[in-house]
Amino acid sequence: MDAMISRPRYDRLSLGLGRTHLLIIQGSELPLGCLASSVTLDDFDEIWKVVSCSSVLPEPGSAEKQFRSANHLTIALCHRLSSETMGLRVYVVGEESFVWDINAQCRRFGLGNDEIHVFAPYHGARRVRCAHCRAYTTNCQNTIVTCDGCGATLLVRDHFSRFWNAYQGFQIDSEEPGVVPESVAFRS
DSSP: OOOOTTSOOOOOBOOOSOSEEEEEEESSSOOTTOBOTTOOGGGOSEEEEEOOOTTOOOOTTOSEEEESSHHHHHHHHHHHHHTOOTTEEEEEESOHHHHHHHHHHHHHTTOOTTTEEEEOOOOSOEEEEETTTOOEEEEEOBSEEEOTTTOOEEEEEEEEETTTTEEEEEETTSSSTTOOOOOOBOOO
16 A cells, blocks of 8 residues: 555755755754755755754854754744745755654744755654644654553554644554554554
8 A cells, every 4th residue: 555645755855946045954964865966055055953962052153053952943943934034945854753843833934835845864753643632752663652641552644744743643442442453663
């Protein structure tokens, strides 16, 4: 059976028309294969990285800024977007949950499909939203997980909700408690 249409497909990042191109990277280095063959790091006006180090201080006037956490970067991005004018293009590379969280923040400030480009080279771990208690369970590796919110045994569907920025999980043993099929690892 083919993957569901709702599951995101990621194309290599290529530059769109715009005044300013901002590349956001989760990690200190850009993973191989993220950029189209015609694009280099020099093509971006600014590069923001989440480096997970508490001693990081942004260098004034530098095109590259480093942030100590995703939350630190998100705060700076929201501040930037609150006063941004048209022409900004945002390119995001990282884990699926990270790129869709940044995508949601950009949309909150009015950026559209042509202005936000995401690439998630990391496959496997997923963020799952429980359909019953609405809690999120992160770093899920298998098709059956235990909800961090209500403790239900969830079947993780291959359906990604762009609204919730997560895959959907439903209690698998609601009709026959304790009857749970074998869990298998996600396929890329």
